[in-house]
Amino acid sequence: MTEQLARVNGIELCHESFGDRAGRPLLLIMGLAAPMIWWDEEFCETLAARGFHVIRFDNRDAGRSTRLHGRADLAQAYLLRRSPYTLADMADDAAGLLTELGIPAAHVVGASMGGMIAQTLAIRHPSRVLSLTSIMSSTGGRFVGRPSARALPVLLTAPPKDRESYVETLMRTFRLIGSPAYPFDEARMRNRAERTYDRGLPPGGALRQLAAIMADRDRAPGLRRTKLPALVVHGARDPLVHVSGGRATARAIPGAALDIVPGMGHDLPRAVWPRVIRGIERIALDRPA
Secondary structure (H helix, E strand, O other), X not given: OOOEEEEEOOEEEEEEEEOOOOOEEEEEEOOOOOOHHHOXXXXXXXXXXXXXXXXXXXXXXXXXXXXXXXXOOHHHHHHHOOOOOOHHHHXXXXXXXXXXXXXXXXXXXXXXXXXXXXXXXXXXXXXXEEEEEEEOOOOOOOOOOOOXXXXXXXXXXXXXXXXXXXXXXHHHHHHHHOOOOOOOOHHHHHHHHHHHHHHOOOOOHHHHHHHHHHHOOOOHHHHOOOOOOEEEEEEOOOOOOOHHHHHHHHHHOOOOEEEEEOXXXXXXXXXXXXXXXXXXXXXXXXXXX
């Protein structure tokens, strides 16, 4: 299916789907400054082959979705919890997209910031979430999931404006935060970086998204009230969101399964896909559509 635009909450979200529409609906939510193509086509097609109707989309301020405006002040976000928009707004975007697509409820998978949005979706719109998979994410608690000193600049550095510099910067970033126990797939990462740049980099978008993360409150109390099958996946070697964030998420969600992947950092190496896909499928079977 080709990319399409859906009008949701006063903005447009670019989205794409894989598999039979009669399959089990599965919504994929990507992370900070990351367009939907960071959910690799092969990953999506593998899920579709297992009976899922897979939907991926660009969050607001990413890819080909609406570019917002407003200056993000990270100090105000952290200290005063003020941001141009919130994770709740982004979760409402996801719920609105499901409505526009005529999907009452879906299995939801989120990575990094996408995991935070997925958690918020489950808290704010529990009837829309059949199961939750939170990958390399955290609860928003300020003493868990904190980045290492060497990874912190990744969050605070604005992306370069020219294509070549952006590509090389993203390559260096994932060499830093990626999985030390798995080979770095240079060709795949270069292709991802080039396609990301070509699809568009909203000016200030990454900082506005980061402000939304920093302004959010601890989701653990809300997660404790959820009643749904849940899986938490986290890399044991994640330098950007410490594994304590994944452990805290699993503790907060009643009955959640926790899968700590040895040697995995803040990415999803191809070799880990079968393990993650089996986990998604397993919890989806606990709550059929």
